[in-house]
Amino acid sequence: MVSNNVFNKNVSGHENFTWDTLGDVKEGRGDLGEDMPVIVYRLMQFTMLDVLSKAHGLEQANAYFKDAGFLAGTEFAKNVLDLNVDFDTFIADLQKALETLRIGILRIEAFESDTGKLVLTVEQDLDCSGLPITNENVCIYDEGFIAGILNAYTGKLYDVREVDCWANGDRVCRFNADISG
Numbered sequence: 001m002v003s004n005n006v007f008n009k010n011v012s013g014h015e016n017f018t019w020d021t022l023g024d025v026k027e028g029r030g031d032l033g034e035d036m037p038v039i040v041y042r043l044m045q046f047t048m049l050d051v052l053s054k055a056h057g058l059e060q061a062n063a064y065f066k067d068a069g070f071l072a073g074t075e076f077a078k079n080v081l082d083l084n085v086d087f088d089t090f091i092a093d094l095q096k097a098l099e100t101l102r103i104g105i106l107r108i109e110a111f112e113s114d115t116g117k118l119v120l121t122v123e124q125d126l127d128c129s130g131l132p133i134t135n136e137n138v139c140i141y142d143e144g145f146i147a148g149i150l151n152a153y154t155g156k157l158y159d160v161r162e163v164d165c166w167a168n169g170d171r172v173c174r175f176n177a178d179i180s181g
Helices: 038-056 058-080 087-100 140-154
Strands: 105-112 117-123 158-164 173-179
Touching (some): 038 058
Antiparallel strands (some): 105 117
């Protein structure tokens, strides 16, 4: 019997995400198009976080979100970006892709070529721009997403931490990215 599941199963029987499972959105949503309001994205994300937090605690739910972001960032980089270009071209391509897809406006504030350390901001991001101030950093998924992109490009694991967030009263989300280990 052939499975109709859109995910692939790995050797342990668990399902794995691949970029191809996203399907042909343009064809499938012919009349509605490829875009949707940010509110719909946040509805899915915030309810998922709520359910996971109730089932596993906030710390574990955040770990799942960061892991999901890492997987998404890795697949995004592999399928949307050219990973064989110099750093400046890669960043310019990343900025363009994030803005074109309306994910956010990326700026690099600092880059240390000898250590790989980055400080970057994302304005008008999907996760928190426009949220009420709750005095917390909420872009856990974005931490993983950025780490996945950087890992796909450099082959190194990055620890990415949000240090400023719209929900914390800032008007951009700022992230420190350091090569870990």
